[in-house]
Amino acid sequence: xxxxxxxxxxxxxxxxxxxxxxxxxxxxxxxxxxxxxxxxxxxxxxxxxxxxxxxxxxxxxxxxxxxxxxxxxxxxxxxxxxxxxxxxxxxxxxxxxxxxxxxxxxxxxxxxxxxxxxxxxxxxxxxxxxxxxxxxxxxxxxxxxxxxxxxxxxxxxxx
Amino acid sequence: xxxxxxxxxxxxxxxxxxxxxxxxxxxxxxxxxxxxxxxxxxxxxxxxxxxxxxxxxxxxxxxxxxxxxxxxxxxxxxxxxxxxxxxxxxxxxxxxxxxxxxxxxxxxxxxxxxxxxxxxxxxxxxxxxxxxxxxxxxxxxxxxxxxxxxxxxxxxxxx
Amino acid sequence: xxxxxxxxxxxxxxxxxxxxxxxxxxxxxxxxxxxxxxxxxxxxxxxxxxxxxxxxxxxxxxxxxxxxxxxxxxxxxxxxxxxxxxxxxxxxxxxxxxxxxxxxxxxxxxxxxxxxxxxxxxxxxxxxxxxxxxxxxxxxxxxxxxxxxxxxxxxxxxx
Amino acid sequence: xxxxxxxxxxxxxxxxxxxxxxxxxxxxxxxxxxxxxxxxxxxxxxxxxxxxxxxxxxxxxxxxxxxxxxxxxxxxxxxxxxxxxxxxxxxxxxxxxxxxxxxxxxxxxxxxxxxxxxxxxxxxxxxxxxxxxxxxxxxxxxxxxxxxxxxxxxxxxxx
Amino acid sequence: xxxxxxxxxxxxxxxxxxxxxxxxxxxxxxxxxxxxxxxxxxxxxxxxxxxxxxxxxxxxxxxxxxxxxxxxxxxxxxxxxxxxxxxxxxxxxxxxxxxxxxxxxxxxxxxxxxxxxxxxxxxxxxxxxxxxxxxxxxxxxxxxxxxxxxxxxxxxxxx
Amino acid sequence: xxxxxxxxxxxxxxxxxxxxxxxxxxxxxxxxxxxxxxxxxxxxxxxxxxxxxxxxxxxxxxxxxxxxxxxxxxxxxxxxxxxxxxxxxxxxxxxxxxxxxxxxxxxxxxxxxxxxxxxxxxxxxxxxxxxxxxxxxxxxxxxxxxxxxxxxxxxxxxx
Numbered sequence: 019x020x021x022x023x024x025x026x027x028x029x030x031x032x033x034x035x036x037x038x039x040x041x042x043x044x045x046x047x048x049x050x051x052x053x054x055x056x057x058x059x060x061x062x063x064x065x066x067x068x069x070x071x072x073x074x075x076x077x078x079x080x081x082x083x084x085x086x087x088x089x090x091x092x093x094x095x096x097x098x099x100x101x102x103x104x105x106x107x108x109x110x111x112x113x114x115x116x117x118x119x120x121x122x123x124x125x126x127x128x129x130x131x132x133x134x135x136x137x138x139x140x141x142x143x144x145x146x147x148x149x150x151x152x153x154x155x156x157x158x159x160x161x162x163x164x165x166x167x168x169x170x171x172x173x174x175x176x177x
Numbered sequence: 178x179x180x181x182x183x184x185x186x187x188x189x190x191x192x193x194x195x196x197x198x199x200x201x202x203x204x205x206x207x208x209x210x211x212x213x214x215x216x217x218x219x220x221x222x223x224x225x226x227x228x229x230x231x232x233x234x235x236x237x238x239x240x241x242x243x244x245x246x247x248x249x250x251x252x253x254x255x256x257x258x259x260x261x262x263x264x265x266x267x268x269x270x271x272x273x274x275x276x277x278x279x280x281x282x283x284x285x286x287x288x289x290x291x292x293x294x295x296x297x298x299x300x301x302x303x304x305x306x307x308x309x310x311x312x313x314x315x316x317x318x319x320x321x322x323x324x325x326x327x328x329x330x331x332x333x334x335x336x
Numbered sequence: 337x338x339x340x341x342x343x344x345x346x347x348x349x350x351x352x353x354x355x356x357x358x359x360x361x362x363x364x365x366x367x368x369x370x371x372x373x374x375x376x377x378x379x380x381x382x383x384x385x386x387x388x389x390x391x392x393x394x395x396x397x398x399x400x401x402x403x404x405x406x407x408x409x410x411x412x413x414x415x416x417x418x419x420x421x422x423x424x425x426x427x428x429x430x431x432x433x434x435x436x437x438x439x440x441x442x443x444x445x446x447x448x449x450x451x452x453x454x455x456x457x458x459x460x461x462x463x464x465x466x467x468x469x470x471x472x473x474x475x476x477x478x479x480x481x482x483x484x485x486x487x488x489x490x491x492x493x494x495x
Numbered sequence: 496x497x498x499x500x501x502x503x504x505x506x507x508x509x510x511x512x513x514x515x516x517x518x519x520x521x522x523x524x525x526x527x528x529x530x531x532x533x534x535x536x537x538x539x540x541x542x543x544x545x546x547x548x549x550x551x552x553x554x555x556x557x558x559x560x561x562x563x564x565x566x567x568x569x570x571x572x573x574x575x576x577x578x579x580x581x582x583x584x585x586x587x588x589x590x591x592x593x594x595x596x597x598x599x600x601x602x603x604x605x606x607x608x609x610x611x612x613x614x615x616x617x618x619x620x621x622x623x624x625x626x627x628x629x630x631x632x633x634x635x636x637x638x639x640x641x642x643x644x645x646x647x648x649x650x651x652x653x654x
Numbered sequence: 655x656x657x658x659x660x661x662x663x664x665x666x667x668x669x670x671x672x673x674x675x676x677x678x679x680x681x682x683x684x685x686x687x688x689x690x691x692x693x694x695x696x697x698x699x700x701x702x703x704x705x706x707x708x709x710x711x712x713x714x715x716x717x718x719x720x721x722x723x724x725x726x727x728x729x730x731x732x733x734x735x736x737x738x739x740x741x742x743x744x745x746x747x748x749x750x751x752x753x754x755x756x757x758x759x760x761x762x763x764x765x766x767x768x769x770x771x772x773x774x775x776x777x778x779x780x781x782x783x784x785x786x787x788x789x790x791x792x793x794x795x796x797x798x799x800x801x802x803x804x805x806x807x808x809x810x811x812x813x
Numbered sequence: 814x815x816x817x818x819x820x821x822x823x824x825x826x827x828x829x830x831x832x833x834x835x836x837x838x839x840x841x842x843x844x845x846x847x848x849x850x851x852x853x854x855x856x857x858x859x860x861x862x863x864x865x866x867x868x869x870x871x872x873x874x875x876x877x878x879x880x881x882x883x884x885x886x887x888x889x890x891x892x893x894x895x896x897x898x899x900x901x902x903x904x905x906x907x908x909x910x911x912x913x914x915x916x917x918x919x920x921x922x923x924x925x926x927x928x929x930x931x932x933x934x935x936x937x938x939x940x941x942x943x944x945x946x947x948x949x950x951x952x953x954x955x956x957x958x959x960x961x962x963x964x965x966x967x968x969x970x971x972x
Contacts (some may be wrong), residue, residue, distance in 0.1 A: 019832075020320045024279045025313035036829030051397055053404065054238060059899035062857005064831035072405060074319040077199045079210055080277035086212065101878035104830075104854035106853050114824065118398035120342045120426045148828065148859050154343035160392040161338045179479045184439045185473035192625065194512030194539035194581075218581035221512035221539005223625050237360045238369055239436035244469060245371065263512075263536035295342040307510065307541050353671030353698035353740075361787075379741035380671035380698005382784050385811065422695035466669065466700050498955045500916045502949035519714045528715055530722065551955040556846055562946060563848065568955035595716035597660045628721060629881045631661035637710040638656045678873045687874055690883065755877035756819045787880060790820035796869040797815045 020114050021074040025141060026082040028069055030092055032101035036117040039106075052116075060104070067096055067126065072141035083139065095129035118176035119147040123155035131157070180233040184300060185226055185241040191260035194221035195276040198265075205327055211275075219263070224308050226255055226285060231300035242298065254288035278306040281316035290316070339392040343399040343459060346387055348410055350419035353380035354435040355425075370434075378422070381465050385414055385444060390459035393418065413447035424451040441473035449475070498551040503559040505546055507569055509578035512539035513594040517585075520605075535580070540624050544573055544603065549603060549618035560616065572606035598623045600632035608634070657710040661777060662718040664705055666728055668737035671698035674755040675742075681734070688752075699783050702731055703762065708777035719775065731765035755783045759791035768795070816869040820936060821877040823864055825887055827896035830857035830913040834901075847911075855899070858942050862891055862921060867936035878934065890924035914942040918950035926952070 030121040038052035048056050050075045057062065069092055099109055105117040111125045123143050131137035146152040159166055196219040197211035207215050214220065228251055232241045242249055256269055264276040270284045282302050290296035305311040352473050355378040356370035366374050373379065386491035387410055393398045417427055423435040429443045464470040477484055512535040515529035521522045521597055525533050532538065546569055550559045564623055582594040601619050607616035623629040673696040674688035684692050691697070705728055709718045735745055741753040749762045759779050765771035782788040795802055817920050824895070833847035864887055868877045894904055900912040906920045907937040918938050926932035941947040954961055 020318045022279070022283045022314060022321050022859065023317045025315075026492045027311045027313070030309075031943065033858050036241065038398075040396055040398065042476070045196070047942040051402060052899040057924045058895050059816075059902045060830045060855065060857070060896040061828050061899065062855070062859075063828050064859045070313075072870075073473070075277075075279045075283070078199055080197075080275040080280045082279060082312075084210060102849040102852050104852075104856065115399040118393075119394045120344070120400055123342060123396045124340045124393070124827050134214060144401075152345045152347075153400075155340060156343075158341045159338040160341050162877045174243045179477045180472060181378070181438070181442045181443060182476045183439070184474075186470045186472070188468045188470075190538050190625065192538045194537045213579040216579050216581075218584045219539070220510050220579040220581065221537070221541075222510050223539075229472075234436075234438045237358055239356075239358065239439045241438060241471075243369060246427050247551065261531040261534050261538040262535075263538065266536045268403040271625045286517065322576045349784065351699050354697045372738040375738050375740075377743040378671045378696065378698070378702075379669050379738040379740065380670050380696070382698075382700045420690040420693050420697040421692075422697065425695045440769050466667065497954045499915070499919045499950060500955050501918060502951075503915070504947045506947075508861045508889060515716075517714055517716065519789045528720060529928075533855065547949075552913075552915045552919070555835055557659075557911040557916045559948075560844060578678045579858070593716040595711075597658070597662070597711045597718060598716045600660060600873045601658045601711070610678045629663045630718075631663070632658060633661075637659050639757075658945045674875075676875065677872055687879060752875040753871075756817070756821070756870045756877060757875045760817045760870070761818060786824045788824075789824045789877075790822070790865075791817060792820075795815045796818050 021077065023073065024075050024082050026073075026085070026088065026090060028070045028085060028088050029066060030069075030089075031064055031066050032097055032104050033062065033078055033104050034100050035060050035063050036105040036112070037061070038116050039116060040116045041114070059102075060106075065122070066146040067092075068142075068144040069096075069130065070142040070144070071138070071139045073139045078146060091133050095103070095133050099129070100126075109128075119151065119153040120142055120155070121143050122147075122151045127155050127157055180236065182232065183234050183241050183248065185230045185244070187223060187247050187251060189248075189255060190223055190225050191256055192221065192223050192322075193259050193262050193264050194219050195271070196220070197262040197275050198275060199275045200273070203271070219265075224259070224281070225305040226251075227301075227303040228255075228285075228289065229303070230298045231302040232295075232298045250289055250292050254292050255285055258288070276331060278304050278310065278312040279314070281306075282312045286316055287315050339395065341391065342393050343391045343401050344403070344406065346403060346406050346410060348387075348414060349382055349384050350415055351380065351382050351419050352418050352423050353378050354423035354430070355379070356357075356436060357462070358434045359432070366402060371433050378424075384464040385410075386460075386462040387414075387444075387448065387458070388444070388460040388462070390458045391454075391457045409448055409451050413451050415442055415478055417447070437463050437469065437471040441471050445473050448495070498554065500550065501552050502564070503558050503566050505562060505569060506542055506543060506588050507546075507566075507573060508543050509574055510539065510541050511577050511580050512537050512583050513582040513589070514538070515593050515595060516650045518591070522538045536633065537583075542577070542599070543623040544569075545602075545608065545619075545621040546617070547619040547621070548572075548616045550613075550616045552639040568607055572610050573603055576606070581585070596622050596628065600630045604634055608653050657713065658691050659709065660718050662721070662724065664721060664724050664728060665702060666705075666725075667700055668681050668764050669698065669700050670736050670739050670741050671695070672741040672748070674752050674754060676752045677750070678750055696742075701736070703728075704778075704780040704784040705732075705762075705766065705776070706738060706778040707775045709772075709775045726779070727766055727769050731769050732762055735765070739810045741758070754786065755781050756791070758783075759789045759790040763791050764794055814896070816855060816872065818868065818931065819870050820867045821880070821883065823880060823883050823887060824863075825884075825891060826859055826861050827857050827892055828857065829895050829898050829900050830855050831900040833911050833913060834918050835911045836909070839851055840949075844899070855901075860895070861916070861941040863937075863939040864921075864925065864935070865931050865937040865939070866934045868908055868931075868934045884896075886928050890928050891921055895925070897955075913948070914948040918948045941953050 037057040039048050071083050071088060075082055105112050115121050123145050127143045130140055134140060142154055142156050144152060144154045197214040198207050205249060230242050234241055253260050264271050286302045288298055297311050301313055301315050303313045304313060344429045347455060357366050357374040387399050392402055411470050431441050441463050449458055450457060460472055460474050462472045515532040516525050548565060552559055571650050582589050592598050600622050604620045607617055617630055619633050621629060621631045671716050674691040675684050707724060711718055741748050751757050759781050762778045766777055778790055778792050780788060780790045833850040834843050859935055866878050870877055900907050910916050918940050922938045925935055937951050939947060939949045
């Protein structure tokens with residue numbers, strides 16, 4: 019039987035504070051690279067995050083995944099650890115790497131796949147740090163000149 | 178001659194009501210799966226739909242497709258059958274399957290390709306049921322473990 | 337070592353005026369094809385443009401590209417030539433082709449890749465002419481029935 | 496002691512269906528006045544509602560009202576009776592008057608003032624039926640040629 | 655009988671071009687005051703306009719004014735004269751005064767009141783020139799140190 | 814001569830962090846009243862602020878105030894002290910009162926009126942802490958049961 023393949027996206031927002039500062043860089047380099055985002059007392063954002071699932075539409079329910087289940091995953095993998103938190107102090111992941119939007123996206127991807135029963139359905143994590151700056155992560159990595167996807171998707175075609 | 182390949186998107190909104198209820202499930206299962214969306218008297222949404230065409234930019238007109246033509250297709254394939262309607266009562270397609278956003282996207286895809294002179298230009302249908310929930314359908318299906326595109330696109334690369 | 341591949345997007349707005357009119361078409365054809373956009377005294381838009389970079393996340397900085405660098409590229413390749421300008425009169429590119437949103441996207445793509453030290457990182461230019469109409473260009477062209485990317489990307493997979 | 500007077504606004508959304516039909520009008524008049532909104536099988540909207548409180552800023556807490564309290568009022572007075580409901584069938588208020596946005600605003604005003612300990616703090620109810628149509632109600636009525644406010648406000652000046 | 659007083663707002667968008675240039679100022683003053691908006695070849699915007707009507711809610715229809723009637727007024731008083739036009743060339747009103755957003759608001763107010771059967775119901779015209787700049791006009795003027803409303807409103811209270 | 818009275822609004826955004834905590838309350842009361850906003854390591858927001866000026870439209874320039882001047886005031890009174898800052902640590906005003914949105918609005922009002930040559934033109938400061946929560950301050954205070962405006966406006970009517 020032939021089933022449509024669809025992408026389901028859920029959006030949530032969380033408020034957090036942070037300071038961009040890399041332990042692998044000198045204070046001067048940090049200031050030069052991060053500018054005002056390196057301000058010693060920190061600053062913050064209302065982050066908007068969009069999580070996209072990709073999969074076949076179930077014939078009976080007409081759903082790729084129950085949105086209730088997706089919200090539950092996002093609640094545990096995103097809202098609980100990040101909302102109304104200080105990213106650098108409250109989240110272990112950012113104790114050894116700067117809390118750039120790129121790294122926040124990778125953190126959320128890892129947290130989500132760890133919880134999901136079928137992590138191969140996760141297609142994309144998109145984060146808006148502000149209305150003007152956003153980052154997408156799709157679970158791919160760059161290894162010795164090649165790119166790989168962390169989890170194999172439901173089928174081999176690309177989108 | 179070399180022509181740029183571009184994606185053209187047009188956004189429209191329509192207001193409709195529905196009730197999520199699958200005839201292939203018991204009343205208890207329907208209530209469990211759809212929750213408040215299964216409320217017997219129905220509810221409704223302002224759906225936002227974005228239709229994307231993908232093709233070569235015409236050298237003379239500078240267009241992938243005349244936006245007037247795209248609006249006309251959307252008027253007939255989306256607005257006339259769905260705007261200010263009860264999806265479950267007024268649209269045959271939803272008499273045999275639940276009117277989930279996934280299925281609304283598939284319905285719109287089928288309606289659009291049926292009308293378009295060059296259906297292979299249709300790239301994506303995206304629907305926002307609310308500001309927080311959206312679905313994308315790109316005409317691909319999952320058959321016996323493989324995914325296929327209903328219409329072959331203008332060229333073989335993926336995006 | 338394995339590095340995540342991420343997409344970084346920056347959004348800006350510019351205000352410009354133009355008239356859709358192709359020198360390869362008669363006045364009647366221009367009026368027929370472009371309608372009110374062919375009005376002889378012109379009209380205008382607040383264009384919103386989103387530029388997306390795709391690349392590996394640097395281990396030290398946690399960035400695909402410094403957003404300051406991306407903003408600088410956009411300032412020179414987009415804002416300076418287009419903001420508060422008459423596209424048809426002030427920009428040479430549009431003296432020989434109509435200033436459709438498709439062509440504005442191609443112009444911006446070309447301007448950006450000319451400035452960038454690593455033009456292969458440019459992934460996408462998206463322009464909203466209005467809230468309802470938008471165009472994406474990803475640097476691919478259609479040549480004798482095949483599609484090619486102008487610049488080879490960081491890796492061979494498609495997204 | 497002098498305290499600043501501020502306005503605090505909270506926004507929520509709810510999804511509901513309805514049909515515009517007045518029992519005081521003939522079927523022809525209903526069709527003529529309400530047009531497609533009079534469609535017999537109904538339609539629906541994602542309503543956005545903004546409730547505004549006006550009052551003195553407490554010196555200790557720095558708040559006009561605790562947003563937690565305001566959310567609780569909105570949950571009981573708006574979300575519970577209206578979200579995922581059929582306005583005409585599920586809400587008594589609309590059994591004797593058409594469920595126009597104007598009347599939805601009046602219903603919410605009455606429901607909120609009935610619950611609030613200090614109803615005189617309620618300043619405004621604003622509802623967006625769609626992105627393009629909205630209604631404001633501030634509790635004033637027109638009686639025999641004069642306008643009156645249902646509840647006297649914290650002070651006599653107007654805003 | 656007591657009737658609620660409500661505010662009904664309708665939003666529309668139009669695309670136009672213009673150049674800020676006052677005939678009562680020298681070229682140097684124009685350049686100094688208007689900056690890049692004084693660019694000789696012009697520029698343009700997607701203007702968003704919100705028109706607000708204030709009046710008693712009719713007991714039978716539940717409406718302040720039929721939104722169809724308001725749309726018709728806006729079509730004739732705003733869209734026809736301004737959409738896809740050059741404000742300075744196509745509109746007489748701007749031949750003797752600069753086409754600032756303030757003056758566009760006054761022009762729309764005058765055009766609307768001229769058409770409306772009950773102009774005293776017009777409460778506010780709001781225009782967004784860009785997402786960041788907007789102007790409101792409520793029909794009041796400043797005369798010899800006093801402010802007056804051009805049309806007396808339905809009742810004497812202020813909002 | 815009769816001049817239109819208009820309202821001119823400019824919107825800006827700033828990113829800051831803070832912790833809601835009142836020194837006039839016990840730790841238990843702070844936790845009870847502010848909830849997760851009292852989290853000891855802080856959190857943050859992208860604040861959006863809209864400043865509105867009210868005054869007569871100048872006959873020559875067609876402006877209430879030059880937007881360049883308004884932007885300059887906002888840059889000094891809002892962006893410099895608040896953007897990419899820790900409100901509680903970096904701003905003296907919040908060392909003796911909690912950094913609620915209400916108090917941020919009062920701080921901005923005071924800072925703006927201190928800089929403006931004609932502070933009586935300031936009409937309103939509106940701040941969105943998140944997309945769902947906002948506060949307006951119009952410079953009025955509540956003193957011994959009466960409300961007063963800090964600066965007398967251009968005319969005595971209310972809006």
